[in-house]
Amino acid sequence: MQVSEKTYKGIPASEGIAFGPAFLFQAVDLKIPPRAAAPVEQELKRFEEACQKAGQELEALKADVAKRTDAGTAAIFEAHQLMVADPMLADSVRSHLEAGETIETAVQAASQEIAAMLASMDNALFAAREADMRDVGRRLLRILLGIPDTSADGLKTPAIIVSQDLTPSDTTRFRPDLVLGFCTASGGLTSHVAILAHTLGLPAIVGLGEEALSHIPDGSRLILDGTRGELVVDPGPGTVDRYEEMKRQAAARLASIQTTMTREAVTADGHRVEIGANIGDADSASEAVRFGAEGVGLLRTEFLYLQNSQPPDEEQQVEAYRRVLEAMGDRPVIIRTLDIGGDKPPPYLKFDRELNPFLGWRAIRICLDDQALFKTQLRAVLRAAAGKRALLMYPMISSVEELRAANALLAEARKELESSDIPFGSNIPVGIMVETPAAAMLAEHLIRECDFFSLGTNDLTQYTLAVDRTNERVASLFQPLHPAVLMLIKKTIEAAHQQGKWVGMCGELAGMQKAIPILLGLGLDEFSMAARSIPEAKWLVSRFTIARAKQIAKQALSLPTAGEIEELMTGVLTETRGESEK
Amino acid sequence: MQEISIVVHNKVGLHARPAALFVQIAMAHQSKITVLKGEKIGNAKSILSILALGVNQDDTITIQADGADEGEALEKLAKLIEDNFGECR
Numbered sequence: 001m002q003v004s005e006k007t008y009k010g011i012p013a014s015e016g017i018a019f020g021p022a023f024l025f026q027a028v029d030l031k032i033p034p035r036a037a038a039p040v041e042q043e044l045k046r047f048e049e050a051c052q053k054a055g056q057e058l059e060a061l062k063a064d065v066a067k068r069t070d071a072g073t074a075a076i077f078e079a080h081q082l083m084v085a086d087p088m089l090a091d092s093v094r095s096h097l098e099a100g101e102t103i104e105t106a107v108q109a110a111s112q113e114i115a116a117m118l119a120s121m122d123n124a125l126f127a128a129r130e131a132d133m134r135d136v137g138r139r140l141l142r143i144l145l146g147i148p149d150t151s152a153d154g155l156k157t158p159a160i161i162v163s164q165d166l167t168p169s170d171t172t173r174f175r176p177d178l179v180l181g182f183c184t185a186s187g188g189l190t191s192h193v194a195i196l197a198h199t200l201g202l203p204a205i206v207g208l209g210e211e212a213l214s215h216i217p218d219g220s221r222l223i224l225d226g227t228r229g230e231l232v233v234d235p236g237p238g239t240v241d242r243y244e245e246m247k248r249q250a251a252a253r254l255a256s257i258q259t260t261m262t263r264e265a266v267t268a269d270g271h272r273v274e275i276g277a278n279i280g281d282a283d284s285a286s287e288a289v290r291f292g293a294e295g296v297g298l299l300r301t302e303f304l305y306l307q308n309s310q311p312p313d314e315e316q317q318v319e320a321y322r323r324v325l326e327a328m329g330d331r332p333v334i335i336r337t338l339d340i341g342g343d344k345p346p347p348y349l350k351f352d353r354e355l356n357p358f359l360g361w362r363a364i365r366i367c368l369d370d371q372a373l374f375k376t377q378l379r380a381v382l383r384a385a386a387g388k389r390a391l392l393m394y395p396m397i398s399s400v401e402e403l404r405a406a407n408a409l410l411a412e413a414r415k416e417l418e419s420s421d422i423p424f425g426s427n428i429p430v431g432i433m434v435e436t437p438a439a440a441m442l443a444e445h446l447i448r449e450c451d452f453f454s455l456g457t458n459d460l461t462q463y464t465l466a467v468d469r470t471n472e473r474v475a476s477l478f479q480p481l482h483p484a485v486l487m488l489i490k491k492t493i494e495a496a497h498q499q500g501k502w503v504g505m506c507g508e509l510a511g512m513q514k515a516i517p518i519l520l521g522l523g524l525d526e527f528s529m530a531a532r533s534i535p536e537a538k539w540l541v542s543r544f545t546i547a548r549a550k551q552i553a554k555q556a557l558s559l560p561t562a563g564e565i566e567e568l569m570t571g572v573l574t575e576t577r578g579e580s581e582k
Numbered sequence: 583m584q585e586i587s588i589v590v591h592n593k594v595g596l597h598a599r600p601a602a603l604f605v606q607i608a609m610a611h612q613s614k615i616t617v618l619k620g621e622k623i624g625n626a627k628s629i630l631s632i633l634a635l636g637v638n639q640d641d642t643i644t645i646q647a648d649g650a651d652e653g654e655a656l657e658k659l660a661k662l663i664e665d666n667f668g669e670c671r
Contacts, residue, residue: 075599078602079599079629082602082605082629083630086628086629086631088631089630117634118633121636123595123597123638126633129597
């Protein structure tokens with residue numbers, strides 16, 4: 001073994017093994033060092049050169065994007081090219097230079113001013129161009145500062161992305177065909193990168209820690225094991241062989257799993273459960289079907305609300321929901337009403353500064369305060385449901401009054417549509433997310449006033465254990481297999497079943513292999529997860545009889561700690577996989 | 583100098599892709615080309631200036647061209663708008 005080999009341990013966030021060089025990503029720090037301005041013409045010459053360079057970069061980017069996506073996406077960079085060459089920008093830059101500024105500060109000021117002007121326009125579509133102007137301004141400034149493009153565009157050969165943290169916009173900017181895996185110093189299981197990696201089917205490790213990051217030089221050889229959460233830097237030949245063997249085994253298992261993928265999810269003794277997908281837009285609906293989704297257990301609607309400076313109108317929403325429903329054919333789709341809060345506020349809702357946004361004004365609380373906003377969504381869901389299998393679900397319910405208030409507004413929305421003769425889905429089932437301990441404790445009352453429950457285990461875990469999953473220092477305390485969480489799940493399922501109603505789950509736990517046998521044993525009726533997890537989940541379900549699952553659940557719930565439950569389940573899974581290979 | 587007035591029927595107005603196409607055609611001509619919407623005046627060869635006009639669906643704009651190829655420029659720009667920007671959105 002070579003002396004230089006080092007292994008770091010993080011949180012396994014997305015399964016799989018990748019081999020490749022490290023690509024150290026950091027959002028470039030565009031700090032302008034102070035200097036005296038040269039004569040205007042001299043500064044302008046540098047501006048022209050920078051514009052030319054930016055034009056070339058964008059041309060390459062455009063050609064590249066056009067090759068792998070559609071022309072529409074490439075057009076974004078075409079618009080950027082026009083902005084770089086724009087006389088309005090040039091005029092503004094010149095007047096800043098004439099006021100004695102350097103070209104760097106002039107470009108920064110000019111692009112910010114124009115962006116602010118665009119942002120102030122009352123048409124949301126125009127205002128959205130603000131982001132393009134800022135992006136163009138940053139590109140020019142970076143070139144002027146002579147900083148190489150180490151952002152996403154700089155990724156030109158296949159590599160493992162290593163970073164302090166990755167925002168959703170960072171992650172989507174990488175060329176997907178060049179990304180072998182993700183690895184971040186911060187973050188937990190529910191961070192954006194974990195969710196994205198899972199969706200893309202790429203291995204990922206999060207929460208690796210600052211210390212590890214400083215020992216990974218750019219370009220160093222890495223093995224990323226997203227299943228075990230291990231990152232090997234500069235591996236020796238023996239290590240490489242060992243991981244290659246593991247990767248081969250995993251690939252073989254995957255092949256067998258793919259055959260059960262398209263079938264219904266049935267236990268070994270013929271008990272049927274439903275396995276669906278969590279999705280955020282229409283594009284992922286067809287992908288979900290491809291992975292064997294029998295429905296959508298959670299359609300997040302936030303994407304409609306966060307992309308513009310105005311909330312989506314009724315027509316836009318009807319169209320968006322219809323697209324998903326159509327992509328899913330006759331499979332059921334559970335549409336969750338708006339679930340946002342002060343942690344990512346849309347521009348048109350005024351939030352006070354909140355000390356605890358997760359305990360603050362969010363989700364159903366916002367909707368019940370801003371009834372016009374909520375009713376527009378309810379009307380849109382009702383309309384989209386006409387002739388389709390749509391279900392409606394309210395998030396973050398913590399009292400019976402909230403459910404009643406939401407249902408009262410729904411009744412109003414129905415009446416309005418009825419009296420205007422607009423067709424809508426009159427039999428739409430209505431459910432709530434059980435994601436607060438209060439809802440789980442009140443399950444027997446809540447279920448009398450709705451048709452189904454869906455357990456949101458990410459929030460249920462967070463609120464039950466009082467752990468902020470985004471806080472690195474306590475992220476390891478975020479244990480979805482904590483006995484307290486499992487007890488609340490059990491209580492919720494029992495309460496619903498007593499009333500002859502069904503319970504689904506759309507949190508990460510539903511797709512977690514260690515949890516699936518327990519959930520089966522507790523009687524969960526529907527599992528909804530990232531599309532990529534579906535094939536394996538169906539396979540796993542097919543390995544258990546209900547009697548065995550019940551026994552496992554009973555045993556798990558008798559244990560006092562999450563650690564012991566994990567240990568029990570690791571054993572169960574090893575045993576199950578062993579059996580299947582015989 | 584020549585000018586024409588025309589209604590923009592395109593669903594999103596002179597925004598994003600339509601604006602880019604409009605500016606690209608304008609830039610291919612030597613004439614000075616100006617777009618007027620109400621009291622606002624924009625340079626047809628500047629995408630930022632065109633975006634700043636905020637031309638929405640069903641707005642009427644006036645295009646003025648001044649130069650050697652003014653006739654051809656107006657004809658091509660008018661055709662782009664009449665053809666609904668090739669149905670692009």
